[in-house]
Amino acid sequence: DAGVIQSPRHEVTEMGQEVTLRCKPISGHNSLFWYRQTMMRGLELLIYFNNNVPIDDSGMPEDRFSAKMPNASFSTLKIQPSEPRDSAVYFCASMYLPDPLLALNYGYTFGSGTRLTVV
């Protein structure tokens, strides 16, 4: 298995531009998570999908951020318009959860992340 695949690995964009980050979870995994990592705030959960349905989006910082999961093998995180404070590493992670609200002992499998720089 190729693991969780994220693209691009690096993205540099100008303030005000639209940015789309992509994630392909591990085949058979029904749960997908988007995390953001910054020096100041560490790793924060942005949104959680189970069976392609958003279960918890309380971590999405503001309306400029949106995420979709049109099918079990693809998810996007979009920022429009982007701002310099959005600069961070964005991780996607997936796992199989028989109960959508109970992960407990399951460790996520993370992708390699996308480093976003907004100038």
Place this chain on the structure above:
Amino acid sequence: AQTVTQSQPEMSVQEAETVTLSCTYDTSESDYYLFWYKQPPSRQMILVIRQEAYKQQNATENRFSVNFQKAAKSFSLKISDSQLGDAAMYFCALNSGYALNFGKGTSLLVTP
């Protein structure tokens, strides 16, 4: 609310020596799991070890072991026989539902 605190921003250890990374947490849940993740310069988040809260026995994975003190809400990671490849950021994480809550991390430097 759940919190995870790693009070050591940086640690250093000599090759072949032993180092302990500290983590404390707070949760009102009775059933939860604790994890240590390693993040090398490649950015990949790698699961190192996990501990079930209701198990008193400390988890061990080869050179990695934990000291889980449930009453004190402490979950430290011990790395024995440190190797140069152990140099990385280490994150402690707590899960009592579906979301992992992470500490801010400890940067481990391994010197020859």
